[in-house]
Amino acid sequence: MSDQSSESPRAEHAPEPSAAAAPAQPPAPTQATGPGGSGAPATAPAQPGVPAQAQAAPGAQPQGAVPEPPKIPAYAQQGRPPQQPNPWAQSKQDPSTISRLRPVKPGTVHSATLWSILATTLLSALLLGDGIGPNLLIVAVPASLGAYYAARAAGRRLRPWTAVWGIGGLALLAVPALRDAGWPTFLAIVSAVALGSLALHGSRSWLGVFLGSLGLLTSVAESLGWGVRGVRDRMSGSRGRWGVVFRSVAVAVLLLIVFGALFASADAAFADVLGNLMPDVSVGEGPWRLFLALIGLVGSLAAAYTAAAPVHWDGLSVRPGRARGRLEWALPLVVLNLLFAGFLAIQLTVLLGGYDKVMAETDLSYSEYARQGFWQLLWATVLTLGVIALALRWAPRGGARDRTLVRGVLGTLCLLTLIVVASALRRMDLYVDAYGLTRLRISVAAVELWLGVVLVLIMAAGVFGPRLLPRAVAASAAVGVLAFGLISPDGLIAEQNVQRYRSDHSIDIEYLSGLSADAVPALDTLPEPLRSCALEKIQRTLRDSDEPWYATSWGETRARDILGDWDPGFRTLDCRGMNSGDNGSERDGGTDDSYDPYDPY
The missing domain is CATH 1.20.58 (Methane Monooxygenase Hydroxylase; Chain G, domain 1)
Structure with a gap:
């Protein structure tokens, strides 16, 4: 029996595929021997009832299958231009210098920190608008507490140098409380801010100490968002408790205003005491007070943020210069030493x-x-x-x-x-x-x-x-x-000039009259009419100023106690020619040399 006779009955009795259920794989072509018995593959006969397009051809995709995407040849892939990087995505991948030096972001603002910041904001608005005095120290205390609570919540420990910088900054704020002169007060305030910033950062290198004293400014922008998120989290998590607190504070303030006004109108002595204790806030000063409140808010918030996540300025380093040879390095310095030695020998x-x-x-x-x-x-x-x-x-x-x-x-x-x-x-x-x-x-x-x-x-x-x-x-x-x-300094200047007058009767009254109230104790010892001429301008300034206790320095208070209600009167009418002793002439007499090109004061 040939292969053809054996295969023919199977092909005849095979079931026809239906149109509803097509086979997953196309049927293999029937192997039939050719007329000569050569075994060459014969073309499968067309199936009745199936369209010609649906009949599977050798190598064709089956019906219903997803076609594969065309493959790109290797030579075409090599010729494609490289994809350009996105500059915006690149900037997100590369952190800024501040972000790299501040690797840790602070957590949620602690409640004690928020209360300290709120106290600093209110005290700044109420106390800083009338002048400079003990109020700076009063405002700095809650701001320092807010930074301390933020640092403790972040897990930072108090180190010796941090305590030195912090205590030194608060001590410098005692200068405005003690002295009336503006120029040492300005130096003390700037130095206090620099020491406070150093206390928050904790730098130790040359570049770190320099940048750490100014680094508080780098936390201003980020601290605002940090504070807003902290308040929002507190309000969403405990609306009832915070609402009770706000209502209680509002009612207490309302009661103080109402009954304080009644008692002040009933007794003049109580009104005077209340007026000295409470700040005088008027509607016209609203924008100025709001600005001071904003300064206190931003400053205390930046300090707390820096305490929680300081910038490690010591990460920035300056590479040392190329080492020189001994002769090249030492020869110029040895020559300079010899020059110094010759000058000092002549001295x-x-x-x-x-x-x-x-x-x-x-x-x-x-x-x-x-x-x-x-x-x-x-x-x-x-x-x-x-x-x-x-x-x-x-x-x-x-x-x-x-x-x-x-x-x-x-x-x-x-x-x-x-x-x-x-x-x-x-x-x-x-x-x-x-x-x-x-x-x-x-x-x-x-x-x-x-x-x-x-x-x-x-x-x-x-x-x-x-x-x-x-x-x-x-x-x-x-x-x-x-x-x-x-x-x-003003008191020391007055004392030295008064002592100089007692020894050689030379004094510059016009210059001494422009000093601050710190010079009053020394100038008060001058004989008349020099005393009146030296103190007339200071007394007029004290009379015109009506500053509350928190904006009055101890030097100004002492000057008021010394002068009291004293009126120089007619004694100051002839003060123009009151400079004695040739107005700063040389110690042994001689020609008048009152001009000093190095002293604009």
């Missing part, structure tokens, strides 16, 4: 020989000699500190011998510069003795003295290591500003 000769001999040889007056040298020596000290900083950047770093060379050369330069500082201060003392003390002279003398302290700290760092040097320099600056405010 020692002048000191031993006396100033009279120098004035006779140089045809310089006593005051001209003193004035001519101080400013040059001050700039020499400042430039020397710059030279030391650059020398440390390019110092050789090969081993122990290089370290010994650096310490020896720079230590000698610091020691010689300290003697230059002493010479500059001596010249200023001569100048003050000839002309009297002024605000500019006491300020530059204080700066020169602080530069000497910095030189001592640099020498100590060369012995004990430079790890604490940046923070020690910052702390010395803060201590200097605090001491400068506490010694009462």
